[in-house]
Amino acid sequence: xxxxxxxxxxxxxxxxxxxxxxxxxxxxxxxxxxxxxxxxxxxxxxxxxxxxxxxxxxxxxxxxxxxxxxxxxxxxxxxxxxxxxxxxxxxxxxxxx
Amino acid sequence: xxxxxxxxxxxxxxxxxxxxxxxxxxxxxxxxxxxxxxxxxxxxxxxxxxxxxxxxxxxxxxxxxxxxxxxxxxxxxxxxxxxxxxxxxxxxxxxxxxxxxxxxxxxxxxxxxxxxxxxxxxxxxxxxxxxxxxxxxxxxxxxxxxxxxxxxxxxxxxxxxxxxxxxxxxxxxxxxxxxxxxxxxxxxxxxxxxxxxxxxxxxxxxxxxxxxxxxxxxxxxxxxxxxxxxxxxxxxxxxxxxxxxxxxxxxxxxxxxxxxxxxxxxxxxxxxxxxxxxxxxxxxxxxxxxxxxxxxxxxxxxxxxxxxxxxxxxxxxxxxxxxxxxxxxxxxxxxxxxxxxxxxxxxxxxxxxxxxxxxxxxxxxxxxxxxxxxxxxxxxxxxxxxxxxxxxxxxxxxxxxxxxxxxxxxxxxxxxxxxxxxxxxxxxxxxxxxxxxxxxxxxxxxxxxxxxxxxxxxxx
Numbered sequence: 001x002x003x004x005x006x007x008x009x010x011x012x013x014x015x016x017x018x019x020x021x022x023x024x025x026x027x028x029x030x031x032x033x034x035x036x037x038x039x040x041x042x043x044x045x046x047x048x049x050x051x052x053x054x055x056x057x058x059x060x061x062x063x064x065x066x067x068x069x070x071x072x073x074x075x076x077x078x079x080x081x082x083x084x085x086x087x088x089x090x091x092x093x094x095x096x097x
Numbered sequence: 098x099x100x101x102x103x104x105x106x107x108x109x110x111x112x113x114x115x116x117x118x119x120x121x122x123x124x125x126x127x128x129x130x131x132x133x134x135x136x137x138x139x140x141x142x143x144x145x146x147x148x149x150x151x152x153x154x155x156x157x158x159x160x161x162x163x164x165x166x167x168x169x170x171x172x173x174x175x176x177x178x179x180x181x182x183x184x185x186x187x188x189x190x191x192x193x194x195x196x197x198x199x200x201x202x203x204x205x206x207x208x209x210x211x212x213x214x215x216x217x218x219x220x221x222x223x224x225x226x227x228x229x230x231x232x233x234x235x236x237x238x239x240x241x242x243x244x245x246x247x248x249x250x251x252x253x254x255x256x257x258x259x260x261x262x263x264x265x266x267x268x269x270x271x272x273x274x275x276x277x278x279x280x281x282x283x284x285x286x287x288x289x290x291x292x293x294x295x296x297x298x299x300x301x302x303x304x305x306x307x308x309x310x311x312x313x314x315x316x317x318x319x320x321x322x323x324x325x326x327x328x329x330x331x332x333x334x335x336x337x338x339x340x341x342x343x344x345x346x347x348x349x350x351x352x353x354x355x356x357x358x359x360x361x362x363x364x365x366x367x368x369x370x371x372x373x374x375x376x377x378x379x380x381x382x383x384x385x386x387x388x389x390x391x392x393x394x395x396x397x398x399x400x401x402x403x404x405x406x407x408x409x410x411x412x413x414x415x416x417x418x419x420x421x422x423x424x425x426x427x428x429x430x431x432x433x434x435x436x437x438x439x440x441x442x443x444x445x446x447x448x449x450x451x452x453x454x455x456x457x458x459x460x461x462x463x464x465x466x467x468x469x470x471x472x473x474x475x476x477x478x479x480x481x482x483x484x485x486x487x488x489x490x491x492x493x494x495x496x497x498x499x500x501x502x503x504x505x506x507x508x509x510x511x512x513x514x515x516x517x518x519x520x521x522x523x524x525x526x527x528x529x530x531x532x533x534x535x536x537x538x539x540x541x542x543x544x545x546x547x548x549x550x551x552x553x554x555x556x557x
Contacts, residue, residue: 010325016341018341026349030442031123032120032346033444037192039338040189040317040319040336042331045144046320047161049329050203052154060157063202065195070191071161071166072172076168079173087452
């Protein structure tokens, strides 16, 4: 039953995602990509959950690696997106260098 | 479910809402930065509440988070804006790898999986593995450490089909009896990693916007699959959002090239320069010097810059903006017309011009500039080729026929900045270069533009 419930959530979210994203103008496609890329680092939550004290060494090693890579994805992804978005300015605010 | 777990799951719902609103705010340049921040806060919330779960091994968690954060922050702040496509590819690949590792760790600890969980575990490993190696190949192609041309080898389609078949059979075997088939699991890992390489290597550099969007979608779906493995809602919701966004972008990119996704992925487009160059457009080009171009621009009432990948290669975004400012000071209307697939990732040119402080209201989309093209005095094409090739409209036999282009050939005058007469990515000649109203201004884009800036400064 839980599988059905999770699939239900999955399907609805996919449709929500289509609705949300189709409205993004092409100017913002790169930040959108890198921002959504950072969100895909959500797998970090899964990685954290696999690091339990009762687990065997090998599972811990895999989990730690997963945490490292997912953290790079999350932290790097958000930071780089923020750097990009900082540059998008309107004319009156920006001005020449 | 313990009360702690229920609390954690409620917090996940709040995180999901923050992701959704954050993505929504990304749809306008005014709110985008706050949207990204909101999404980051949602992520932080999810991480923090996860740490309240019982029995976690904190020393490894802290070690992993510290190492990952340091690497992430340093790379994010060191990278040049022109290298953004490969950066996104790199981060994306790491996300995929992490999903693979999560499924592996979970399976290693609890090998006695149900058919459903084993199937999604195999999926998580497969999608995560393809995302990882596929992104690494894309990264290599984008930063030039691997030839960016499409690499075609013999039996390519057969090998890829064989890999897919192995994955399907192995997933079936694994799902039947996960506990007894660790070796099958390892085969899935190995084939997934190999498939990422063989499926991305035949795709050429200019098709990278499609590939990056697609890999972006995969990384979300991999996280989703990992979410199914550990029955975690937030992974499924966030992963599905990213999966959907990647698919939408992929569709937009394919449409902008008038090609199907299958054609982009499997045709090895651009691997051969079309032998038919002999019967391509021929004729005299009209080269112009910096001084000639200066006089044309100086007299123009409206100028549209049309940037392409060459602008990124030459790092010419700042000097382009400088020239634009001088033109504006001269009373000329200046705009920047951007083709959706110009560059190596969706929106690549927009980011570079934003870096150079070009206000986003001067950036014009293809569909907005084409109807008024006749009224534009001068189009300055900087390092773009196929996206301004009139063959896409006029020559039914051209491989790019039907692709929407920026119709610069209809402007009163076109100035093309180009290093040489070499054909672009599609390997076809460009009739625009031989047109009556076109002047070729040869040289490196950056130094050519600098020469123009100097002309303006001495002229004023």
